[in-house]
Structures are given as structure tokens and as C-alpha cells.
Amino acid sequence: MVSRQSKTVEEAITEYHRRYFRAPPTGFDSWAQLALDNDMLLIDEFDGMTKAFEPYQQVGPNVLAKILERVLDMDLDDLVIVKIENSQITSSSDKFWNYHGEYLHDWLAKPLYKELLPNLTIILNTFDEPKVVIDSKYAQPTLDQASNIQFTNFGKTHPWSRMTLNCPGASPVSEVAEHIAVEFVADLTQTQDVCQHREYEKLHGFFNTPGNLNLVDLPVPLFSQARPSTFHDLMYPSPYYEAHRDDYNEEKGFPWDQKRTSLYWRGSTTGGYNTIENWQEMHRQRLVLSTIPQNGPYNITLLEQKTSRSSWNPYRTISTPKLQGLFETSVSEVVQCDEEACDELKAALPPEGSQPDSASYHHKYVLDMDGNGFSGRYYRILRSRSAVIKQTLLKEWHDDWLVPWYHFIPLSMQGSEVWEMMRFFSTDEGDEIGAAIAESSSRWTETNLRKVDVELVTLRLILEYGALFDRKQ
Template sequence: MTSRLCTRSVLLRLSLFLAISCVLATSAFLWARAPQDVTPDGIPHFNRPAPTPPPQAHPIDTLMKKADREWHRLMAKETTDLESAAKAYRWRRGRHPPPGFDKWVEFARLNGAVVVEDFFDQIYHDLTPFWGLEPAKIRRQAKNFEFVVSVRNGSMTVKSDDKDRPWMKLWGNMVGTIAEWLPDIDIPINVMDESRVVVPWEDINEYVKAERASRKLVPRPEVVREYTGLQEIDENPGEPFDLEWIKGGLYWDIARVGCPPDSPSRNVEALTNFSGPPPMPSGFPDRSFEGYVTNWTEAKDPCLQPDLRGSHGTFVEPISMSTTHYLFPIFGGSKLPMNNEILLPPAMYWTTDEFYSGGEEHGGAWETKKTAVMWRGAASGGRNKLENWTRFQRHRFVSMVNGTAVQHAEKDSNGVGPNFELLSYNTYHLTATQYMDLGTWLNSISEAAFVNLVCFPGTGNVNCPYTDAYYEVKKTMSMREQYAYKFLPDIDGNSFSGRYRGFLRSTSLPVKATIYSEWHDSRLVPWLHFVPMDNSFVDIYGILDYFIGTGIAKRREGEEKAVVEGAHDEQAKKMADAGKEWAERVLRREDMQIYVMRLLLEYARICDDRRERLGFVDDLE
């Protein structure tokens, strides 16, 4: 009896095993035959849309709330009179303000400026290393440079060559508007797009130590209250310094010496093979918050991102190069984080030329704009050639938001285009891809195109034989025309993009990716005044999905109004409005004057032999 029960038990288990195996085999066969690799439109792509994640705060919601707190923290530090401004200066800088500080505060007050000491941090980042050089050396370097804006006895002059240098004229004009309040100074100007100075990090570190050692609040009776002036250097300018300009080579190897020794990029050599797509993240970008930029300073820093040596034209092949490893007081409109220029507001921001400013019309009401991404520009960024064009940032961005290019990658190439690689849909949980493939979605919400393919060597027209197959050249659009769209990406060209201030002042929403620093960085808050984007651009789909959603309005059962799935249009409008309002308060021409006046008072002190005792203390009497 026991033997018979055991036999029956074994047979039951065997039958159950065979039945389960049959079901699994059938399921596997049916799954393999099922169209699981197609979109709802029947178009195949390289992976399935992600299932809807459980309800929770979107990362962008979290980042916007964080940005709002940061802005309120900054505004709590606003100063409104001489006493509070001088007190904030001494607390943050560790020394007395420079002579002329009272006139600077009055100038800011008369021009209705928002004064927060943190807004001027870039000045001290730029000037601090020069406390490690002898003042006489700085004066001589500045006096003998080829391109100089000078102030003597309250009047401005420009020294240049015989070529047309529009930026020199504009910077001269900018300084000229405040010259009556400035001490005598010589301001060397970088007339190139590219940055010029990269001092090894170890040298900069020693110069910074020298500044710290000299930092103190000198007793009031010992303070020197007037600048010495430049009569001596005018009478005996000496000979120009040999700065040993580097005119060729791999710029990445030249630039990475400016990175800290323990940074990811310092010991990574430059690439020489630029074929195929650039290196791109396989998931969320490093140091991001669930895929989105959370630290704007880090997101822009090539020292933290060695992949940029193969994905940004600055490091692939710049248009021109003339770089020195010696610390030298040269002023320019932008620089890389490892560069040592002294930043001025860019001449493009000072000009009233509508090509850069968009004029005084900054777009209509948000509700009247087209819900789409608009980008127009030249394929600049360096010398793009047959063998390297796939590594340039503007080419990559235009391809990644072009629906046709993305559809080709989805259908034919397992998510790989000639100059980009798509992440799995599962990475960013895109709402749109639950309804359609990525390319179809982009075709409905994106209008990005080149106006000139900028070949090297040049072709004499806007086309380019090695990129014509990938890009349709379209007509130029004025800034005013671009303001008819809700979303305006801003991408580096040969250096920074001169359109950024215009975009910020518009009623549209800027989406910004850059590796360049500018004068205003300390006064703009990402996720409050603009949308920050990673330089790989892999987050662009998540950004657009959050703000635009599917881009197609559908009527739900029982509802009268058609809605767009997943859209956060109100949040986009709120950010665009906040950015415009803030730009009109802190990025005015008057704010540039105020910044430059403060900068040049500090620069004049550094050039003075009595700099350690030079200061403003009238508020302490």
C-alpha cells in the first residue's frame, strides 16, 4: 500500500512538472512571436516603454523647490545702504572694501540695483590668484599687451591693431560709461572666442595661499585711502613679457593641468580618434539627482567629466588656439572653469544689436506661444571635419531632438545614431513613450536646425558634403521669431552662447547646457530662472517630457476639456516668468556697469604696491 502511494505521488509530481514545462514553453514561444518590440504605432524600437512608476514627486518638482529655497536664502542677504554693504563685504571677503566703495554703493543705489554680496563672488574667484604676483609685474604685463582698454584721469582710451575689433569698441564703451569713477587702470582684453590662460593648478594653489596670508582687516589708522596711480608705468613701461603662447597641440592636454591633482580628468590624456558617437552615459549622468542637474557648478566642469574631451568641440578641435601657462591679467567674456581669465560681461550682452539682444520686444504671452523646442544656429564649436564632426556638441544636440534622426536610431540601429546613443526608455520613465515612439514625439514638439553647416575646409556656402546627408539647412530666424516658441535651448558654440541673456529676458524658457563660466553665474539660480541641462543632453527627453508631456491633447471619458498627458505647463510658465523678471532686475546694462565698476576697483587695488593696506573705512568713523 505504501509503495503504491509513493508511486502515485511520483507520477503526480511528474505530470505537474510536465504541465508547467509545457505552459512555460508555450508562453515563451508566444512571447517571442508577440510584437513586444514595437510601439503602439507599430513602429519597432530598441526597447519597450517603461511601466508607469508609482506616484511620487518628480525629481524636477524637488529641484524647483530646492531652487526656490536657495533664492530666498540669497535674498535674505540683500544690502540697501553703505553700512550694511561694507559690513557684508568684510564678513565675506576678510578685508576692507577697496577705495571708492562708497561711490560704488551710491552708483548701485541710484540705478536701483539688487545688491547681494554673493552676486560678486566671480570677481574674487578671478582676482584672488593675482595677490600671488608682484603688483609691478601685473602693471607691466597689462601696460604692454596688444589690446588694452585704459583709464587715465577719468577718461577711457582703446589700444588695438588696425583690424575691425567690434568687441574692443563695445568693451571700451562699457568702461567709458563709468570711467569718471575709476582710478587709473590698464585692462588687457582677449579678442578671441577661446580662452587664453591655463595656469597649472599647483601654481594657482600657491597664489591663493599668498592671498589668504595677506587677508586681514587693517587697523583703521593704518589704512591707505587713495590709489597710487600709474604715472610711473606710463613714464617707463618696460619691455613686453614673453608669455610663451601655445599655438597648437591637443587643447585637452593643455587645459587639464588646471584641474586639481585628484580630479577625474587631471591624468586622463587627450583623445586622437574621434570616429563614431561620443562617449555617453549608460544611465543617469554622474552627480545628477535622478537624472537631472542638481549642482550647476559641477555639471559645467570638465575637470569632473573626462568624457567631455571626446564630446565637446573645445577639446576636439577649437577654431584657434593661443594659450599660456603663465598667470596674466587678461579680461574676457567667458572661460572654462580651469581657465584664469578675469571675466567681464560679454560684449555681445552690452550691444544693442538685435541679432544678440532680440531688441526690446521679448516675446508675447506664454499662452500664445507654440508648445515646442526651437533652436537655430550655425554648426560652430570648433573645426568640424569629416573625421570628427560626430563629436561636436551642436551637431549632437540637433540630432538628438530631430525626430527623423531618432526614428532611424530606434528602428535600424538599436538606439545608436551617428553621433548619439539613446538611453533605455526605462531610464527616465517618459510619459510620451507610453503612447508613441520617441521620434514621433519629437517630430511633434521640436524644431531644431542649422542655418550653416560650417565645414572645414570651407565650401563657400552653407552646405557641407560630409554632413549634408544628416542635416537640412534652414533659413536664419531672428531672436524675435524664436520667442514665439516656449522652449529655447542654448548650446555652446566656439565658446559661450551670446544669446543667453536675450533668452533669459524673453517670455520663453531657456534650457541651458555649457562648460563656460560667465560674470552672472552667482546671481542666477538653476531650476528657478532657467532649466539646466547636462552636456551629454541625455536629460533633454526627461526635461521635455516633464514640461510638454505627450504634446498631443486627448479627451478623457467624462471630461469636457482635452488634456495633454504628463505636461507641467504651469511650472514651465512660472519658471519662464521668474527668469524674465529676475533678468530685468539683475542683468540690465546698469547691472553690468555696477559689476564692472566693482571689478575694476578691486583690480586697481591688486595692481597697487600698497594693496595690503589700501581700503575704504569711512563707514567705521
């Protein structure tokens, strides 16, 4: 991937035309020179971030301006407003979550960046949950429609149909969910395509019963930290990651051969609002329930693949006690539940309290799962020289830069393959592969997650955003 990146500004401009069939935004040439001068390794890999702007390119600048005006009038607590005027950056300092605006200011504060900034109003969604699912009938709204935008609260409801309203009628999302065969993730894009997976309605807390969710059905160009495939929020680097950049300390870590061959996860029962009817369906609870010894023993199916292109097929059934030592999963705290569900959760998954971050560093494999939104611990454990087993339906800005099975190990939303996965990683061959993945992820954070990389990603996103309002573009 690195070897094919543009080596000059001219190559970067040509590659942009090739990928997106349009001219790059004003200031792109200067941005590309800055990226080259600062040794950014993946100067061309912005597909996910850039294509997120496409729905908004169908909306006129005057309508987008009216949409922003209407949203600003709402003065919503979970939105931070950042304004850029004559290269000066200000944000709504009275908001509790204003550190999002402060980090954006910090990332864009260098004089060479500021001179490229257009005059803009930027909306940052500070909550974990994204907000924008554009209804096709409002894809090109009128000024009157733009003046009457409303956010609708779907918290503690079942908004699956609203979240998937843009899925094609013939897609699996419109069919009755069926039992899904146990397989390893071979195509992460397909796995995260919500329209292809009706079963996600039950398997992920955000789609099942989100604790908090305010949706808008018009093209509101706001920035969120993560989103599923059916949402239209623009993506930007999470300030939470930046605030916790130094949480991993090499002195607290361990070399691979001193770690235990086991999978670690401990966290709270976030991810959705738990009721007596649904708590066993929530993604975090399901994974822990399926891996703790209290719920065994039961038989599990091990899988094999005859060739690299063939399906995974069962080859052996064993009892869980033979593999139980490979798992250390538990709940730290029971939250986001009604009284009856809380009682059942505490009985089934007795909360064991929090542990220091360093607890995970003793394990060769660390599980990372979505909570209410993206997982804020992801970068820390990528740095920790453990191999990350990642279960997520959420897209983030860095997805263009991280390669499944090279930088991390993808886990399906069903999660049933985790037993065979850990059995394999307990073998000599599996241990070598796990060690290589752990080393790749740690090296990635050192070379692609420098502060200057995050700054340059943010600057490019702002230039793309500015092009939406540039009538010459």
C-alpha cells in the same frame, strides 16, 4: 536672495570681509553707495567675478606690470588695450574689434564713476575663446619669466591635457572616461567643473578640437567674456550682449499660452573644428542629430525620482515618434570643417538657412548652446518669455545672479535627458513650471540687466583689478 542683500554701505563692507577675508578695494564704499542709490538688487553677489582675481593676488604688482608691458609689445589683433589715466579712458582705436573698448568707455563714462577710476592698463580679449590657463610652476613668475611670455596656438588640435593641467591628479579628469548615466542637472557647479568630467574631452567642441585657441601659461590678467572652470581669465560683461540689447521687441513676442509646446534651436555648426573623425562628437551636432526625425525612430529612457534627494532612475522606455512633435531643431549653416567633414555634415544635417530671431518666440522652450564660446543670443531669449533650456560649460559674470531651475533650465553636456525633460514639460504640471521659469527669466532681465547694472558691475570689476596694482592693498 534679494532679501539678504546689504542695505547700507557699512553692511556691504562687512559682507565683503566675510566672504573674501580681505578688505575691499579702494573706492568700494563709493561704489556701494552708487549701487544702493541706483537700486541694484544683488549688491553682494559677486563671488565668481571676485574669486577670479585670486590667482593674480599672488603675483607682485611689479611682475604684473611687466606682464602687461610684454603683452602690449606683442600688439595681438584679438586684444584691445584700454588705458585709464587721470580719469580719461582711451582704447586702441585701430583694431577691428575696438567696439569692446568703446563699450567699456561708455560703461565707465559717468562723472561719478570716472572719479573712482585708478590709472590702469586693461587688456580685453575680443575673441570668443578664453586664453589663460596658468601653469602652477608659473603661478608666481619672476621678472625674467614675465618678460618672456608667449601665446601658443592650439587651434585645430586636441589640447585637452593643456586645458586641464591644473586638475588634481586624483580627479576624474585623469581617469578613462566612462559612460555617464542619464540624469538631470542637480548641481550646476559640479556639472561645469571640467576636472570632474573626463567625458567632456569628447562631448564639447572647445575641448575636443577648437577652431581657434591661443593659450598663455603665465598669469596674464586679461578680461574675457566667458571661460570654463579650468581657465583663469578675468570675466567682464560681454559688449556683444550690450550691442544687441534691443534685439528683442515685445511686439514680436507672444504670451505663453499662444506659444507652441516645443523646443526650438537653429544655428550653425560652430563650437569646434569639424573633421571626418570628430564632427559627430561636437556638442551642437550631437544635440541636433539626437532630436531630428531623420535619425529615428529609436527607443529612449524616461526617468523618475522617488524623492528630491534620490537618484534619477529609468521607469519607462518609449519610441521617439511619440515625442518628436516636441522638437524643432535644425542646422542653419555648415561651417568650420574640412572638405570631407563638410560634405558629411551637409548630408546628415542639411542646412536650412537662417531664420529671423522672432522664429524662436513661437515656442515655449528655446535651447541655448555654446558656440565657439558663449552664446550671444542668451539675453535675448531670456527676455522673450520663453523658457530657456541652457547647455553650457562656460562661466560668465552673471552666473552669480541667475538661479538654475528658476531663471533657466540646465541641460547636461551629454544632453540625453532632453527627451524626458520635454515629455514632462508637455504635461499640465510641467507647463505650469515652464511658464513660471519663463516669467522669472523675463522679469530678471528687467530688474537685474538694466544698463546701470552693467555699468556698476564693470566699475566694481575695475576697482578689483586696480587693487592688484595698488601696493597699499
